[in-house]
Every structure is written in C-alpha cells, then in structure tokens.
Amino acid sequence: MKRPIVELRDIHKNFDGEQALDDLSLDIAEGEFFSLLGPSGCGKTTLLRTIAGFEQPERGTLTLDGKPMEGVQANRRPTNMVFQSYAIFPHLDVARNVGFGLRRSRLSASEKSNAVEEALQMVGLGGFGKRAAHALSGGQRQRVALARALILKPRVLLLDEPMSALDRKLRETMQDELRRLQRQVGITFILVTHDQEEALIMSDRIAVMFDGRIAQVAAPGELYLRPASRRVAQFIGMMSFLPARLRGREIEVDGFGRTDVSERQAPGGLKDGPAEVGIRPEMMSLLSEPPSQGQRAASGRVSEVTYYGDMSYYAVMLDGTDRTVTVSMKNLPGGVTAERGEAVTVSWDPGSLMIF
Numbered sequence: 412m413k414r415p416i417v418e419l420r421d422i423h424k425n426f427d428g429e430q431a432l433d434d435l436s437l438d439i440a441e442g443e444f445f446s447l448l449g450p451s452g453c454g455k456t457t458l459l460r461t462i463a464g465f466e467q468p469e470r471g472t473l474t475l476d477g478k479p480m481e482g483v484q485a486n487r488r489p490t491n492m493v494f495q496s497y498a499i500f501p502h503l504d505v506a507r508n509v510g511f512g513l514r515r516s517r518l519s520a521s522e523k524s525n526a527v528e529e530a531l532q533m534v535g536l537g538g539f540g541k542r543a544a545h546a547l548s549g550g551q552r553q554r555v556a557l558a559r560a561l562i563l564k565p566r567v568l569l570l571d572e573p574m575s576a577l578d579r580k581l582r583e584t585m586q587d588e589l590r591r592l593q594r595q596v597g598i599t600f601i602l603v604t605h606d607q608e609e610a611l612i613m614s615d616r617i618a619v620m621f622d623g624r625i626a627q628v629a630a631p632g633e634l635y636l637r638p639a640s641r642r643v644a645q646f647i648g649m650m651s652f653l654p655a656r657l658r659g660r661e662i663e664v665d666g667f668g669r670t671d672v673s674e675r676q677a678p679g680g681l682k683d684g685p686a687e688v689g690i691r692p693e694m695m696s697l698l699s700e701p702p703s704q705g706q707r708a709a710s711g712r713v714s715e716v717t718y719y720g721d722m723s724y725y726a727v728m729l730d731g732t733d734r735t736v737t738v739s740m741k742n743l744p745g746g747v748t749a750e751r752g753e754a755v756t757v758s759w760d761p762g763s764l765m766i767f
C-alpha cells in the first residue's frame with residue numbers, strides 16, 4: 412500500500428452508552444478512492460465525521476497526513492466534507508457559493524475569481540459563475556458542492572452519501588463523473604454509502620462495516636470473490652446458502668451431493684461437521700439436457716423468474732430440500748430459459764463455492 416494519509420487506531424465512540432464505533436482501526440492510502448459501506452446505523456457517518464473533526468472519539472488515535480489530530484479543530488484539518496444535502500446557498504450565485512470558503516483568505520479578488528473559475532472548470536461548470544444557485548438542476552448542484560469543497564485543496568475529500576438524493580440515471584452519470592474527477596485531481600476521496608453497487612463501481616478499496624466495526628477491507632473484486640464472512644458475502648451481491656457437512660476436504664451439500672473443496676474456499680478454515688456453503692448466481696447454470704456423468708448438478712423446480720434485460724434470475728427450489736438457490740442466465744438468442752413451475756437441472760462450479 413502507498414503511504415497512508417488516514418490512520419485510525421483503536422477508535423471508540425459511543426452516544427449515550429451505545430457503541431457507534433467499536434475498537435476500529437483502518438489505514439487509507441494517499442490518492443485512493445475509498446468507500447465506507449454498510450447497512451444503516453453501522454457507524455459510517457460517525458467514522459467520516461470523526462475523520463473530519465466533527466466528532467471526538469472517547470479513545471483511540473487519528474493521524475492525517477502523518478500528523479496526530481487530537482485537539483485539532485475541523486477547519487484546521489486537511490479535509491473537507493461534501494454533505495448529503497448539498498447545502499448550497501440558494502440566494503448566492505454559483506461563483507459566491509464556490510468561493511465561500513475563500514472569503515477570509517488573503518488572496519486578491521482576481522486570484523479568488525480565478526480559483527473559482529478553475530474549480531468550476533474541474534467539475535464541468537466553466538462559465539457558470541453568474542448563474543443563480545436556486546436555478547440549478549440536482550446534478551449541477553452536486554457539482555457546485557464539489558467545486559466548493561475542492562477549491563480549498565483538501566488532501567482528503569469526505570463525501571457523505573452525496574448521490575442518494577439523485578434519481579437513478581443521474582446518479583449513474585454522477586458516479587462516472589466523480590470517479591473521473593477523483594482520478595484527475597488525485598486527492599484521496601472517502602465515500603460513505605449504503606449502496607453496494609455504488610461502492611463496487613467506484614472504489615479502489617472498500618471497508619465493509621457492521622455494528623461499529625470493520626468486517627473486511629478489500630478491493631471490490633476480492634470482496635466479491637473472497638468475502639471474509641457469511642455476513643459480508645450476503646451483503647455484497649447475491650448469494651445462495653445451502654446446508655452441508657464437511658469431512659476432511661470433502662463436503663456434502665444438500666441437493667448437490669459430495670465434492671472436494673480447498674482451504675482457500677473457507678475463510679474460517681475447514682472444520683469437520685455441519686457447515687454452510689454459499690454460491691453466487693453466475694456460478695450456477697440451468698442445463699438444457701440431463702447432467703453428463705461426473706457433472707455436478709441438482710434437480711429442482713423454478714419458483715420465480717426475474718427479468719433484467721441482459722440477464723434473468725431463476726429462483727429454483729431444490730428437490731428433497733426446503734432450500735431455494737438463485738441462478739442467473741444471460742438472455743442470449745437460443746439460450747436456455749425456463750418458466751415458473753418448470754422442472755429444471757442446475758449445474759454448479761464446485762470450485763467457486765464458499766464454505767462458512
């Protein structure tokens with residue numbers, strides 16, 4: 412990892428006796444696009460506000476850019492925050508909004524207006540300075556809020572669910588733009604989101620949080636393919652779980668029978684006895700013909716079909732079990748499909764299952 416710009420060590424924070432951050436340690440590298448991802452109430456915003464200096468932890472240390480932050484006020488930290496609601500001032504024009512943080516700086520008026528124009532250009536709003544802020548669209552408002560944060564040249568930009576108020580199409584556009592902007596300016600971005608897809612699309616690395624603790628820190632691909640626990644696996648992407656029994660390196664899975672597994676498929680290690688296996692929808696497929704000898708497959712009945720344009724998801728209740736697995740299939744011309752209620756065979760790739 413590159414030099415860490417944010418170092419959190421053993422951070423504890425509680426509100427009225429309730430633990431919001433519990434012994435949390437984390438390093439974030441310079442220039443990273445880093446996301447804090449987790450369900451509502453897991454402590455993401457509290458962690459972001461602790462880095463910003465809006466919350467003081469009861470215990471633990473925070474170092475920013477090599478300097479301890481104890482007793483350092485929010486406005487003296489090398490950070491800046493973009494809020495969920497994009498608090499921009501509707502009665503000021505765009506230039507005044509963007510230049511707001513410079514009002515007490517020693518720059519001359521022309522230096523300030525150059526800095527404003529430069530920040531506006533960075534976010535694709537060059538020449539918008541004279542526009543009234545209240546007349547902007549949601550996407551433009553977001554850009555103004557970003558320009559206002561970037562003009563102060565923070566080393567770390569903190570973003571608290573900045574896209575949650577936008578509709579889906581605009582959110583996708585802004586996700587692209589934010590990613591591009593981060594690459595262009597090279598500043599460390601820390602994004603709080605509860606949207607796993609958003610985190611996977613945008614981040615260099617993601618910290619998954621539950622109950623004030625970090626469950627796993629990894630790059631998106633690793634998080635998806637090698638989740639550290641069942642809870643992470645369930646939170647990131649879709650996964651079906653089946654009861655199983657493990658003996659040595661052989662596992663017997665309800666519906667699918669026996670198969671050999673390896674150590675790397677079991678984040679908690681291979682221990683004899685009852686276990687649970689997890690498998691992603693794309694690691695299974697519906698077969699158009701009965702399984703050939705030696706092919707791993709289970710029979711079942713389709714209980715639900717969900718159409719997603721390029722893909723369809725099939726919920727299949729496995730024969731002789733009370734379990735349903737979700738199988739995804741690409742919708743190709745002449746490809747295999749099935750109707751609700753149809754008897755089907757599901758094959759799987761045993762090498763890709765996870766054991767918890």
Ligand code: ATP
Binds near residue numbers: 426429431449451452
């Ligand atoms: P969300 O996605 O819903 O914003 P979050 O993961 O950002 O959730 P936090 O806002 O950090 O979670 O909250 C973590 C816990 O701390 C929650 O139980 C919350 O109720 C509590 N909490 C946060 N801020 C305060 C506060 N100012 N006073 C009391 N409790 C708080």
